[in-house]
Amino acid sequence: MTMTTGNVEGICIWDLPSQQAEARAFRQVWLRMARTVVKQALVTAWLRIWLIILLGGGLWLGLFWVFAEGFQFLETAIPYSDLVEQIIRYVFGTFFMALMVMLIVSAAILLYGGLFRSPDTLFLLTQPVRIERLFASRLFDTVILSSWAFIILSSPLLLGFALVQEAHVLFYVLMVPYLIAFVYIPCCLGALFCLIVAQHVPRLKSFLVVTAIICLVVFAVILLNWISWLPRNDALTVEWLQNMLNRLSVTQFRLLPSWWLTTGLMSAARGNIVDGVMFLVVILANAMGLHALCVVVAGKYYRTVFFRLADSGRKKRNAHTGLVDHLLLHRVPRVAPAIRQLIVKDIRLFRRDPVQWSQLLIFIGLLIFYFVNIRRMYYEQFYFAWMNLISFLNVAVVALLLSTFTTRFIYPLISLEGPRFWILGLMPISRPAIVWSKVAFALCLCLIPCCGLVFLSDLMLGVDALVHLAHQATTVMCCVGLTAIAVGLGAWYPNFRAVSAARIASGFGGTLNLVISTAFIIVVLGLGSLPAHVRIVAESPGLLPTVTARVEFNPLVVAWLNYGPLGAVVFTIVIGGITLWVGLQHFRRLEF
């Protein structure tokens, strides 16, 4: 039996495990938990798994097809193989550099949560665990989380390239090792960034931090504008191409890991074994070196940073009453005060929990950025009718974004009442009123941003008044229908035990909500918006090169064009009504 005596006389303590034994213990626990998660998912979440496989597979195939077509276009449109290779090198360089920057930021955020905010870490800090081991396990988790997304995003591009270029077998052998080794580098850089930020940011005044973030955003916008700005007359000319490549020349800096990855993989595709293997070794060596550096830095500074963050404590937050709260509480007629209180309560919880609104804000911000810059693409030079198509796709994007929002945040609303549900249950409010309050709250949140986004898109594209009208009506129907579906299913499948909205949304009910919402969007768009676009194209000969005369449709299509929007309204009422009714019935009978 291994025992040793500590510094204090008479105290018997066990020898702490060796580095290898400690690593083995962590590995064993990780594997056991992973196995349990997989087993549970296979038994209880089969719908979600099939959905992920189907949707993910579909998305992957779609991306693969787009990339393969793109590479094929380059092959056929440009007769100079050197230029094609140069373009591909720039495409790869830009793609991987952009992903590397994103990975650095996401790794830093993930590690910050894992190292300083996770209850698991607090538990391990009370055990005699080496800090280096704790840090390495968190870094490993981050690499695993980052690499699957990275591989899924990169593989269609790389395989599309390999297929078109008829790559050497070495490319296929080395591709995954290259990607995994590469992803380690931004994760390590993110880890170092995380430690530096955690060390210094709590001491900086908040206005300095906010100013720095604003400066970064402004810089990013200017940079993107500069890269994407093109003189109107030069589009798709040799000068335009040279100009574009010059602007992206930063991606060809030879000390960038993205350049090593690009060069190594392109060498492997050509069958150049020496370069193909050498650049993999370069990436591996850098990844291992950075890993070692991170572990040493963490071993030296992690506890100091942890203590500094713990010392900063939490600021008191005053519960301000917002203008919206005041208006809802005192200026909304014909709504029972208790219902108003319920709606205001939900709004306050939403407003005071940045996790809920920050993701939505990021998506809306990205969409606004895209819509505002949509005219830069000069589609009107080629096919004016594409405007209609793009505006229609933009409505679809907004609706799909809305469906993810309702699945992630609206569907769990009733479940999140959880342990507090007895408060509502004992109040003199009928159960249906609780459900209706959730519908009203969700509509308040969804209508204005969605309609605003669609209006902005249509405005920037300069679509017809008819299309404006059809899009706005479709958006309203989507808001109403998706809200009703999310609240109805939320009342149908409440999960009062879960405390995390993400966990509730990822359950069976949440997955079902996403499927029904997607199907609903397809039908409503097909009935509500598409007829307006078809009508415009059909009644405007010359708008599309293939449509040179006024089109005459058969009676069935004419009926669709005339009565489709009415059908969309009826469909929204029926689907939303049925889901809400079923949810209400179930919720009325619910015992808690």
Place this chain on the structure above:
Amino acid sequence: MIVFSDVTKRFGPKTAVEHLNLSIPRGELFAFLGPNGAGKTTTIRMLVGLLRPNEGTVAICGFNTATQPREAARLIGYVPDQPYLYDKLSGREFLEFVGQLRGLPLPVLKDRIDREIERFGMSEFVDDLTETYSHGMRQRLVFASAVLHDPSVLIVDEPMVGLDPKSAKLVKDLLKSKAAEGASVFMSTHTLSIAEEIADRIGIIHKGRLIFAGSVEELRALRASDHASLEEIFLELTDEAATELSQSDPAWASKDPPSHSDPVEQPHSDWKNSEILAKTETKEVLGRAVEERSNT
């Protein structure tokens, strides 16, 4: 043994624990009492190495918990108020993990796990995933993991919350037996009757300052009437301490009670809150105050 030497902990401008001097020798069961937000959890978090004191040192058997956390942690068994368990592990797998981290050789570990399963009556559920456990089952598992390596120091934060009478009896017996075996047991609790029943010595912390440290008998001696319950004495002590403090510094009266995440503001820097002081000056001050109140 546990030694707090002139420990002060601040969170920004707020002071959560001030000039704490306290030592708990081997074989003693020490109960740490105080109202909500008094600084109990902050003290415990310094003891287990999750917080670093701004001034002074906390030592476990001579190892500084801030500068030698690993050496200190190997001697500690810790049961937090809100224990963390890995949801996707079974109770047995969790115990194996903790035992491996503490370096227990495999045959010893298996024996120890069987011993704790037997002691805490966990055989029916120890192979189920911990995500399915009730509060009492979780608490039993955490206790088992904390004593798996026979720690020299056992630190327990609110041990009785949510336990049924049988489990509570089990925990009380365990704490007493650990102290009898020579371990220092540091127990934070709100349940005065438990402290009265099993503690060798109690300490009362109020607004970050140790206002009393001694035996239950010494605490009772503060009151003229022997019929007062420990609860009444505790309430009077904390009430009078607050009054005394607010008279010496009016800013005290307006202080909010602190919480773990929101520690109390304490502007006093000259308050000598040592264990010795707690036994002499503080006792005198509080004794006078209680006496005056009884007279009026």
